[in-house]
Amino acid sequence: MVTDTFDHLLPEVRELIKLPSWERINHIKKDIWIGYPTANKALEKLRELFDHPQRQRMPNLLIIGHANNGKSMIVEKFCRGYKARIERRRLGADKFYDLGEQDYLVEMPIVSIQMPPLPDSRRFYLAILEKFKLACSFTYDRANIGYLENKIISFFREYNVKMLIIDEIHNALAGQNNKQREFLNMLRLIGNELKIPLICVGTKDAYLAIRSDPQLENRFEPFVLPRWKAGREYDSLLASMAAIFPLKKPSNLNNPKISELILQKGEGILGEIVTLLRKAAIQAIYIQETIDEMMFKMIDYYSPAERRQIFERSLAEVS
Ligand SMILES: Nc1ncnc2c1ncn2[C@@H]1O[C@H](COP(=O)(O)OP(=O)(O)OP(=O)(O)O)[C@@H](O)[C@H]1O
Ligand SMILES: [Mg+2]
Known part of the structure; x- marks a missing residue:
């Protein structure tokens, strides 16, 4: 009818x-968002962690689910509420030239990246720095790893980053064992240094990767999106x-x-x-x-x- x-x-x-x-x-x-109860619970959990006061050991979250089961949509929905603040400012003018306007990054509450296809710290850092491309006028392709790490720490402080989200974290499982370990170690150090919650998102393999490091395992609360x-x-x-x-x-x-x-x-x-x-x-x-x-x-x-x-x-x- x-x-x-x-x-x-x-x-x-x-x-x-x-x-x-x-x-x-x-x-x-x-893609139209449907707020089903499990997704709403995950969003609630993310909000709680975002607002978590800083402490020595920050709680982290591991969102696990089968491929194509709505993990990234949850993260994207959450990030929409915490967009980076960008301001357009005049660059000024003189007698001959008007330099026009430029976008400036003011604040970035969440950095959300996709884990590169291998557990490679350098590519991981570059993926993060790519999010700050408005804040820097040069690329870091040739910089050494220590420099990249320091740059990330200073950007996170300067732009008030309160949460780091790493999607497709199961990619950290790919590659040789020592590379995996090195990457997981780096993840732990980054969490300690920045004192912000880390949100990892991936398939069951991601859980196995995190579990392979006992110190990481007990810092990550698993949140499962079942079939x-x-x-x-x-x-x-x-x-x-x-x-x-x-x-x-x-x-x-x-x-x-x-x-x-x-x-x-x-x-x-x-x-x-x-x-x-x-x-x-x-x-x-x-x-x-x-x-x-x-x-x-x-x-x-x-x-x-x-x-x-x-x-x-x-x-x-x-x-
Ligand atoms: N909350 C939602 N409301 C409506 N559609 C959804 C929702 N979540 C997921 N979908 C649908 O399911 C598809 C897969 O979701 P998503 O990309 O989030 O899965 P995923 O678990 O991240 O997959 P992968 O493991 O392959 O990265 C989306 O493209 C969308 O069509
Ligand atoms: Mg996804």
Whole structure:
């Protein structure tokens, strides 16, 4: 049934119904944050650590989850609330030249980086310094490691950095054992020196990496993002998704047949669930403005297991 009020949608989504199909499809393709309870708990934990008073041994957090299960989205959502403060200032002018304006970094409450693909301290430091590119007019490619370390410490103090987030920390597991150890050692020293909470984000391998250093292990509280399973949190996730897709008719994703199919096909991984639902919603725009079982039959979605099988089959054809 089509209602004029579209009250099956969130108020801000209702306005999108007037848009042509292609614009609604573009909206469906965008990443829209859904605040499910586990993610909200993680955000709460991050806030608590951000506000934690400085002390000799700062508490740290290790967010662990399967690939594609929403780890980076949580961190990005959190960082949006603590953006760097940048000011545009006039550089002045003389008789001949107007030097115009320039952006200056004033404050950077959070530094959030992706762990380089190897546990290499130098590349790690350069990834951090890249975040301060507004604050320095030269590159550090040739500087020695001690200099990079000192520069980071002085930048963190000058720009009032209160938290360091390292995503993809499982990359610290790659490489030789002594490199791993050297990197973990450096992580510990950086935490001690700066007295700010460190937030590491990664897969189960990340947990193994941190656990391999007993001193680090007891400083990192693990926070697990489990695979999704049937239950109240999952039902509410599906209801939220149904309310953000600008479809003219309501969809009952909580119908057990549909919700089980999504969970099973998506293997309990949030990114898969969202991809599957997005495809079904786009199909619904073309066909009938509501998602039902038929939409899932019409789309070209392969579960991770199916994708692996297809890949292995095509490999066999190559050899
Ligand atoms: N809170 C959320 N609301 C809506 N969609 C989400 C949310 N979290 C994750 N997603 C969906 O899942 C996808 C994967 O999320 P994300 O990139 O955060 O996973 P990840 O655990 O960091 O994956 P990887 O281990 O591969 O880095 C996102 O692109 C988005 O489509
Ligand atoms: Mg990620």
